[in-house]
Amino acid sequence: MDNFQYLNGRLCAEEVPVSRIAEEFGTPTYIYSRDALERAYLDYAQALEGRDALVCYAVKANSNIGVLNVLARLGAGFDIVSLGELERVIKAGGDPAKVVFSGVAKREDEMRRALELGIHCFNVESEAELDRLNKVASELDKVAAISLRVNPDVDAGTHPYISTGLKDNKFGVAIDDAVRIYTYADSLSHLDVQGVDCHIGSQLTEIAPFLDALERLLLLIDTLAEQGITIKHLDLGGGLGVCYTDEVPPTPQEYIAAVIDKLGDRPLKLVFEPGRSIAANAGILITKVEFLKCTEHKNFAIIDGAMNDLIRPALYSAYMEIIPAEMRETGETRCFDLVGPVCESGDFLGKDRELNIEPGDLLAVCSAGAYGFGMSSNYNTRNRAAEVMVDDNQVHLIRKRETIADQLRGETVLPG
Ligand SMILES: Cc1ncc(COP(=O)(O)O)c(C=O)c1O
Numbered sequence: 001m002d003n004f005q006y007l008n009g010r011l012c013a014e015e016v017p018v019s020r021i022a023e024e025f026g027t028p029t030y031i032y033s034r035d036a037l038e039r040a041y042l043d044y045a046q047a048l049e050g051r052d053a054l055v056c057y058a059v060k061a062n063s064n065i066g067v068l069n070v071l072a073r074l075g076a077g078f079d080i081v082s083l084g085e086l087e088r089v090i091k092a093g094g095d096p097a098k099v100v101f102s103g104v105a106k107r108e109d110e111m112r113r114a115l116e117l118g119i120h121c122f123n124v125e126s127e128a129e130l131d132r133l134n135k136v137a138s139e140l141d142k143v144a145a146i147s148l149r150v151n152p153d154v155d156a157g158t159h160p161y162i163s164t165g166l167k168d169n170k171f172g173v174a175i176d177d178a179v180r181i182y183t184y185a186d187s188l189s190h191l192d193v194q195g196v197d198c199h200i201g202s203q204l205t206e207i208a209p210f211l212d213a214l215e216r217l218l219l220l221i222d223t224l225a226e227q228g229i230t231i232k233h234l235d236l237g238g239g240l241g242v243c244y245t246d247e248v249p250p251t252p253q254e255y256i257a258a259v260i261d262k263l264g265d266r267p268l269k270l271v272f273e274p275g276r277s278i279a280a281n282a283g284i285l286i287t288k289v290e291f292l293k294c295t296e297h298k299n300f301a302i303i304d305g306a307m308n309d310l311i312r313p314a315l316y317s318a319y320m321e322i323i324p325a326e327m328r329e330t331g332e333t334r335c336f337d338l339v340g341p342v343c344e345s346g347d348f349l350g351k352d353r354e355l356n357i358e359p360g361d362l363l364a365v366c367s368a369g370a371y372g373f374g375m376s377s378n379y380n381t382r383n384r385a386a387e388v389m390v391d392d393n394q395v396h397l398i399r400k401r402e403t404i405a406d407q408l409r410g411e412t413v414l415p416g
């Protein structure tokens with residue numbers, strides 16, 4: 001969170017006090033730092049300099065076109081999982097030739113558009129998907145570059161909801177079936193087998209599971225070579241964790257160095273799909289304290305941000321650091337649960353937090369740049385938050401706060 005620091009007791013996004021942003025744009029609001037996004041992307045790009053490689057930012061982590069555009073300008077590729085994400089990438093000026101398409105249920109129209117735009121590769125997740133893609137490609141008289149998402153059956157050691165590399169996950173094909181399925185893919189006229197892909201989970205804080213997966217994939221690549229199937233690229237997915245509390249995940253440089261070390265002199269193009277490690281610490285969510293509700297049992301700070309704005313605490317019991325936008329010099333520190341206006345007991349952004357706060361104060365939820373706005377909803381018919389990007393001392397609104405009219409657009413009552 002280097003780009004969100006206190007200056008004279010006021011929390012700033014780059015050079016701008018967040019209280020000024022709240023005044024202008026209201027709350028809750030997501031604030032992103034352009035510099036933080038750029039530096040996080042460049043950590044990957046620079047560690048791969050001199051190699052044939054592609055860093056495909058995982059759009060799902062934060063899909064605002066302002067965010068995508070910052071990365072596209074640096075030459076980033078993109079990992080997408082839907083037609084909507086593809087259209088966002090194009091609108092943001094991304095290069096379709098640097099797009100990889102993941103996801104277990106790609107529709108025909110999604111495949112068609114991706115083929116027409118000439119994306120880099122489809123990460124295919126099942127045999128049935130191979131057939132569908134082959135059919136769509138043949139109808140367009142095109143050949144689709146593919147890799148198979150292989151499930152290496154390693155334990156990523158992360159939250160079960162965000163662990164994806166075990167046998168019983170819905171993603172990818174089991175590594176034991178991979179040779180057979182690759183052989184089948186190779187026999188299909190409108191597919192071109194290019195790569196091997198895996199993604200074992202998110203918020204990994206150790207290198208070991210990545211290397212375990214890599215080892216299994218390299219064995220697979222060797223077996224495929226013996227069968228006459230040459231793999232040109234290796235996509236290791238995303239998954240590198242960030243520090244939310246006291247985790248010390250490997251840096252992208254450390255991670256990539258370990259991967260390159262294991263690869264030795266194999267002539268494989270490397271593809272990565274980082275999401276969280278690029279966007280999480282490039283963003284905060286600011287929210288205002290509406291009321292304090294203190295009893296002898298419990299103190300609640302009722303804030304205007306809620307689970308519909310940021311669902312990670314409610315969904316994964318994720319801990320997100322929450323800090324005041326301005327330090328108070330007087331008053332007392334008390335222990336609060338920070339709860340939103342949504343009618344659910346699970347509507348909290350933080351529990352048992354020691355804070356010196358009063359109604360009207362602003363709070364910042366840290367490391368909220370990834371899986372924050374993108375997972376937000378209109379539950380309780382709440383308008384989704386505004387999003388702004390700070391660039392040195394400039395503040396750009398990159399998504400207007402939603403209005404009730406926006407929400408009601410498209411709805412209608414029965415006739416008569
Ligand atoms: C296929 C795929 N690639 C990349 C990512 C991005 O992961 P992360 O945000 O953990 O880097 C995900 C999400 O976990 C994913 O499912």
Ligand SMILES: N[C@@H](CCCC[NH3+])C(=O)O
Pocket residue numbers: 060162202203312370371375
């Ligand atoms: N949305 C999750 C991560 C899942 C990643 C999607 N493959 C989170 O907030 O931690």
